[in-house]
Amino acid sequence: xxxxxxxxxxxxxxxxxxxxxxxxxxxxxxxxxxxxxxxxxxxxxxxxxxxxxxxxxxxxxxxxxxxxxxxxxxxxxxxxxxxxxxxxxxxxxxxxxxxxxxxxxxxxxxxxxxxxxxxxxxxxxxxxxxxxxxxxxxxxxxxxxxxxxxxxxxxxxxxxxxxxxxxxxxxxxxxxxxxxxxxxxxxxxxxxxxxxxxxxxxxxxxxxxxxxxxxxxxxxxxxxxxxxxxxxxxxxxxxxxxxxxxxxxxxxxxxxxxxxxxxxxxxxxxxxxxxxxxxxxxxxxxxxxxxxxxxxxxxxxxxxxxxxxxxxxxxxxxxxxxxxxxxxxxxxxxxxxxxxxxxx
Amino acid sequence: xxxxxxxxxxxxxxxxxxxxxxxxxxxxxxxxxxxxxxxxxxxxxxxxxxxxxxxxxxxxxxxxxxxxxxxxxxxxxxxxxxxxxxxxxxxxxxxxxxxxxxxxxxxxxxxxxxxxxxxxxxxxxxxxxxxxxxxxxxxxxxxxxxxxxxxxxxxxxxxxxxxxxxxxxxxxxxxxxxxxxxxxxxxxxxxxxxxxxxxxxxxxxxxxxxxxxxxxxxxxxxxxxxxxxxxxxxxxxxxxxxxxxxxxxxxxxxxxxxxxxxxxxxxxxxxxxxxxxxxxxxxxxxxxxxxxxxxxxxxxxxxxxxxxxxxxxxxxxxxxxxxxxxxxxxxxxxxxxxxxxxxx
Numbered sequence: 293x294x295x296x297x298x299x300x301x302x303x304x305x306x307x308x309x310x311x312x313x314x315x316x317x318x319x320x321x322x323x324x325x326x327x328x329x330x331x332x333x334x335x336x337x338x339x340x341x342x343x344x345x346x347x348x349x350x351x352x353x354x355x356x357x358x359x360x361x362x363x364x365x366x367x368x369x370x371x372x373x374x375x376x377x378x379x380x381x382x383x384x385x386x387x388x389x390x391x392x393x394x395x396x397x398x399x400x401x402x403x404x405x406x407x408x409x410x411x412x413x414x415x416x417x418x419x420x421x422x423x424x425x426x427x428x429x430x431x432x433x434x435x436x437x438x439x440x441x442x443x444x445x446x447x448x449x450x451x452x453x454x455x456x457x458x459x460x461x462x463x464x465x466x467x468x469x470x471x472x473x474x475x476x477x478x479x480x481x482x483x484x485x486x487x488x489x490x491x492x493x494x495x496x497x498x499x500x501x502x503x504x505x506x507x508x509x510x511x512x513x514x515x516x517x518x519x520x521x522x523x524x525x526x527x528x529x530x531x532x533x534x535x536x537x538x539x540x541x542x543x544x545x546x547x548x549x550x551x552x553x554x555x556x557x558x559x560x561x562x563x564x565x566x567x568x569x570x571x572x573x574x575x576x577x578x579x580x581x582x583x584x585x586x587x588x589x590x591x592x593x594x595x596x597x598x599x600x601x602x603x604x605x606x607x608x609x610x611x612x613x614x615x616x617x618x619x620x621x622x623x624x625x626x627x628x629x630x631x632x633x634x635x636x
Numbered sequence: 637x638x639x640x641x642x643x644x645x646x647x648x649x650x651x652x653x654x655x656x657x658x659x660x661x662x663x664x665x666x667x668x669x670x671x672x673x674x675x676x677x678x679x680x681x682x683x684x685x686x687x688x689x690x691x692x693x694x695x696x697x698x699x700x701x702x703x704x705x706x707x708x709x710x711x712x713x714x715x716x717x718x719x720x721x722x723x724x725x726x727x728x729x730x731x732x733x734x735x736x737x738x739x740x741x742x743x744x745x746x747x748x749x750x751x752x753x754x755x756x757x758x759x760x761x762x763x764x765x766x767x768x769x770x771x772x773x774x775x776x777x778x779x780x781x782x783x784x785x786x787x788x789x790x791x792x793x794x795x796x797x798x799x800x801x802x803x804x805x806x807x808x809x810x811x812x813x814x815x816x817x818x819x820x821x822x823x824x825x826x827x828x829x830x831x832x833x834x835x836x837x838x839x840x841x842x843x844x845x846x847x848x849x850x851x852x853x854x855x856x857x858x859x860x861x862x863x864x865x866x867x868x869x870x871x872x873x874x875x876x877x878x879x880x881x882x883x884x885x886x887x888x889x890x891x892x893x894x895x896x897x898x899x900x901x902x903x904x905x906x907x908x909x910x911x912x913x914x915x916x917x918x919x920x921x922x923x924x925x926x927x928x929x930x931x932x933x934x935x936x937x938x939x940x941x942x943x944x945x946x947x948x949x950x951x952x953x954x955x956x957x958x959x960x961x962x963x964x965x966x967x968x969x970x971x972x973x974x975x976x977x978x979x980x
Contacts, residue, residue: 300752300769315753323667357750365734366715374709378736387746390709390734392722402731406701408644409659411755425644517917547921554923573861577891579898579923 307335358386358600359412361403363419363442365392367515369542369570369589370418373441376593377416384601386413393419401425407435414600416440420485422447436603440596442485443617450603451617452596456486459585459622460493461500463567464539466583466624468501471633472537472565476509478523478549480541487512490541490569509535513545520548528556528564536564536633543568543575546582550629561631571625580628592620651679702730702944703756705747707763707786709736711859713886713914713933714762717785720937721760728945730757737763745769751779758944760784764829766791780947784940786829787961794947795961796940800830803929803966804837805844807911808883810927810968812845815977816881816909820853822867822893824885831856834885834913853879857889864892872900872908880908880977887912887919890926894973905975915969924972936964 304311309328317324317332324332358381362370378388389412391403404423407415414435420442422429429437431448439451467475477494480487495505511526513519523545528534540546546568550560558564560580568575571586595618648655653672661668661676668676702725706714722732733756735747748767751759758779764786766773773781775792783795811819821838824831839849855870857863867889872878884890890912894904902908904924912919915930939962 299771300749311752315749318749318753355750355755356746359733365709365718366712368710368712368715371710371712374736378738382743387743387750388736389703390736392718392732392734394722399726399731402700405644405659405662406699406731408655409662411699427643517921521921544917547918550923551921573888574891574918577861577865577895579894 302339303332303335306339307331354413355411356386357412358388358597359403359407359415360388360390361393361400361415361417361419361423362390363393363395364515365390367542367544368572368574369515369587372589373418373593373596376590376595377597378593380594380597380601384597395419395421397421397424407437410435414438414604416596416600417444417449418442420444422449432603436600438596438600438603440592445485450599452592452599452620453617454587454592454620454622456489457493457496459569459587460490460539460541461497462493462622462624463569463585464494464497465500466626467537467539467565467567467630468497468503470537470565470630472535473501473503473633474506474509474535474537475503476511476523476527476535476538478511478513478520478527478538478540478545480512481514482512486541494539508533513541513548515542515544517544517548517551520545521552522548524549524552525555528553528558534564537566537630538564539567539569541569543570543572543582543584546584546629547574547578550578550580550582560629563634565630565633567630575625576627578629583627583630584625586623586625588620588622595620646683647676647679650683651675698757699755700730701756702732702941703747703751703759704732704734705737705744705759705761705763705767706734707737707739708859709734711886711888712916712918713859713931716933717762717937717940720934720939721941722937724938724941724945728941739763739765741765741768751781754779758782758948760940760944761788761793762786764788766793776947780944782940782944782947784936789829794943796936796943796964797961798931798936798964798966800833801837801840803913803931804834804883804885805841806837806966806968807913807929808838808841809844810970811881811883811909811911811974812841812847814881814909814974816879817845817847817977818850818853818879818881819847820855820867820871820879820882822855822857822864822871822882822884822889824857824859826856830885838883852877857885857892859886859888861888861892861895864889865896866892868893868896869899872897872902878908881910881974882908883911883913885913887914887916887926887928890928890973891918891922894922894924894926904973907978909974909977911974919969920971922973927971927974928969930967930969932964932966939964 304314317329381388393399400423404425415437417439418441437449439449443453511523513523538549546566549566553564568582568584571584575582575584648658661673725732737743744767748769759781761783762785783793787797855867857867882893890910893910897908912926912928915928919926919928
């Protein structure tokens with residue numbers, strides 16, 4: 293850190309204003325005069341103060357920040373989505389601030405109020421719920437808001453999702469095509485919209501094959517490895533009632549089910565087939581490599597930021613309830629964790 | 637969303653001010669008059685507008701946000717640290733905003749300028765580098781800044797870390813005690829301070845056992861599974877030069893090395909022992925379960941936020957160069973991926 297880098301103090305000195313004024317000019321340009329903005333802009337140019345992004349924000353009268361709400365930043369599922377969003381944001385001169393809501397409505401409301409106070413220019417919701425201050429937000433909201441990953445029923449905002457019902461249908465049909473008829477499903481938490489959609493796809497696949505749905509084979513997890521281990525122990529302990537295949541709503545839970553299966557000496561896929569969801573990097577690297585529904589996560593992020601940048605560029609956005617959501621296609625990746633139903 | 641929830645519009649109507657004024661009163665209270673603040677505060681109380689956190693921030697004249705800079709939010713290593721930080725922040729009435737810097741100095745500078753403009757009240761740096769606008773920041777900086785995970789050499793700011801040199805020494809000594817003498821090390825990127833410290837610990841362990849350091853056995857990865865696979869292929873392809881043990885600077889890279897080892901038909905740990913670092917949930921769930929250096933990540937996060945809240949509560953913080961960093965102890969977790977050196 294020994295080389296001389298222009299600081300905000302240098303900019304203030306050069307512009308003949310206080311540091312607080314430079315700060316305000318950079319981040320709340322609407323509260324400073326046009327003259328001050330121009331003086332600060334000139335000082336930034338003269339001193340070379342980190343400059344590009346911040347100078348541009350000053351010129352454009354914006355904070356340059358896009359706020360991203362995620363329900364659980366600890367789930368590696370989100371990383372590639374964030375990376376897609378950040379790439380697009382960065383190319384357009386924006387930085388991203390992430391808020392981890394932990395499904396807490398009060399946190400969601402606080403972040404939304406932060407957006408409303410123009411401390412961010414726009415927001416992407418990955419958390420599946422409209423924060424209270426945004427209730428009744430129209431499609432062409434200002435600041436703009438885009439919904440991604442988890443759809444919000446009845447919500448007018450532009451939305452980018454995969455078809456979770458259809459993806460789950462395909463994953464379970466894969467097991468049925470391998471001859472399985474006793475197929476368990478490990479879902480996410482009951483309140484989650486992904487759970488609703490993926491359980492619907494599971495039941496639709498069973499029904500299409502004439503298999504009766506057995507509620508004892510539906511286990512509620514929370515997407516984590518630990519909940520997958522618990523699911524595997526609950527479903528696989530008793531050889532008399534054991535399913536021959538388990539579809540899971542996340543790769544983490546599929547890994548957990550396999551850990552539990554191995555505790556009972558079960559071989560994957562000879563004794564039990566296991567299918568995951570998402571295709572996180574750990575799915576391909578697991579032993580055995582895990583069959584899963586790949587979500588094109590980076591593309592999902594890229595599409596969400598593209599929609600948001602469109603809204604930032606124009607005011608007349610269509611009502612999403614009329615145009616429908618943008619659907620990103622998924623892909624079944626068959627690896628070694630799924631195989632033919634064992635002979636009885 | 638059909639129940640009636642008080643919106644910012646309701647607060648504005650009740651207080652007899654504009655929505656913009658309510659926003660400013662909530663988030664930049666220093667730019668509105670005392671009278672307006674009181675009017676808005678009363679309206680919030682009357683309408684029940686999400687309230688608690690925001691009303692408290694208004695009263696305390698702060699944004700209520702703590703900014704967290706991470707180098708790569710996609711690395712699951714950070715999740716438990718963030719969770720520890722968020723718990724402590726939340727208990728003190730703060731919310732957390734995460735900035736993913738991707739090791740980009742311009743992004744770091746933009747986030748630091750955002751802090752400087754009081755759009756956040758404090759910052760925690762997990763990215764191992766002081767953003768340019770913070771150069772020469774003293775220990776008792778305002779807004780307060782705390783460094784965690786990756787120490788910044790010569791930096792006066794309060795710091796919470798593990799002893800990476802010693803942790804790496806212990807991991808490699810474990811392999812030496814199992815009889816291994818040809819031990820490879822897969823490190824992080826060369827510019828990373830963790831790499832410097834962990835490579836030093838690796839070399840120190842070899843030296844203490846009288847083993848000559850062989851540069852051909854040091855492979856530079858980037859902490860990811862993919863770089864671990866590349867490392868495993870580079871190190872294990874040739875039976876003549878193959879090491880009998882590999883220590884890795886992340887669990888992801890250890891998983892990658894095992895994937896590559898299996899490609900060559902090598903059994904873990906019978907033919908090759910592999911040790912990871914961090915103890916992410918995937919380490920215990922892998923087959924075989926991976927021996928690793930556990931970082932108490934949640935405690936690290938809790939300690940960092942405690943230090944930061946201390947600084948937010950008082951002005952006279954000691955210079956970290958005098959008191960030294962807070963060191964969180966690590967623990968060697970022996971699982972099935974490490975075993976005795978194979979007989980020649």
